[in-house]
Amino acid sequence: MSPATLHDWHRPLGSTGLSVSPLGLGTVKLGRDQGVKYPNGFTIPDDAAARALLQQARELGINLIDTAPAYGTSEERLGPLLRGQRHEWVIVSKVGEEFIGGQSLFDFSPAHARLSVERSLKRLESEHIELLLVHSDGNDVAILRDSGIYETLAELKREGKIGAFGLSGKTVEGGLLALQDGDCAMVTYNLNEQGEKPVLDYAASHGKAILVKKALASGHACLQPGVDPVQASFELVFSHPGVTSAIVGTINPAHLAHNVACAAGVLKALG
Template structure:
């Protein structure tokens, strides 16, 4: 497993990062409840297997159910061998309102304390905003609190998890955030407009949703009638399938890794077979420039339609 530098943090992270949401709570297509998940012992074994095979970058969050606790049990006695990224609790209440400024600093520090306890560590490598929207990114109080924690040494780098390309652009522009985690894949390439600026500012980029919640795999078939155009477009990627890209998940992952502006690709792993597929995919042999350009031109024509939370709400992902 090759490693890349995570922007100005100087951290060397594996090209594939272990996405920890699936080991912490029911998540993804076909996962209804805990009965469809790994047991705690199985999850710990999987984390150890990933580490033994060169993955050193593990991503989790306060909001990922038992994920932090499981990682804490897995890595508590080998903390220096892994790079841990976790995310603060959400700043908005159920009505979508941002917490009052008077409460924010304590909220952030309490969330971090909970993460430290769960992860059995006294520092976090990358402490991130979760669902960082424009208002959150524009808050000086939030940014200053994260910077104070960094100066104290309790976190090594600050980060923000964004959804919109405009949020990523603002996160880079503000200069407070060392790392940005963003969605990017064959279908939805909107964030690519920010890649060069991130690199020039030393902001490390970590990509999630590289398989579009599993749709860019064998799960992207027989979809809901409302997604017929999505399924048809996914079928078009078969023209890229060849020796270097033997299947759609490999194609999708190597597409993202073909950008030198991307430090690591998050892969949701909840089965040993998924781990070994990810390891085989990140082999250092990615797209040449002509193939990459062709793949970039093959993005879904209406990326705004690719709203998976809405699809899930509408029951289109059952």
């Protein structure tokens, strides 16, 4: 039997006109192994392993890649790795957070936003980034209201440098505000944390996009023995009509195949 894929389950990314797979590949582990919150240590994959992982993702029907300047060398590795196939991918990158000397630094000024986007375009060897998100430090509302960064992203969208924009935030208020004037919110939503559900509800009723981060958050002790935590997580995530895609950050080929099989099974069952 051929492995389950997501080719038949692509869906609109809100009202951006883009179509994306219900799982996206998170690439923090391609570029950074310091200051990351994973239960187990890992080794950053070399180019051959990274290329194989991207090829596997494509074959499994994934066309969405999540990266960020704060993910160490992730963007600059993706540029060369995606040569010749860039048109087949929808890339999400970020602005506002830098990771320097082992710690996160934040700058939400319009000037830094422009500098950051130009740098990301160069690193990704692209003239256009499909979706750009503000990488929040948690002060979502203040960033959106006071920094001028959202206005700058709207300008970059008009200039054609980015296709859509939004916020990777940490609060309900920030997520709702982000969707009023932007295209997408990235929210935490999993078996342990569902506080940002009102943002999903708003997106569902306003044709906006939702990307879910930490969909497979550790801490599945609440599950019954014999219940697959990945399947249970995807049942929760994909049963909400507001969810566009969930970002999974694995660099393990077996885990990636299992995630895709679970997601395809859940989506089929949900009809």
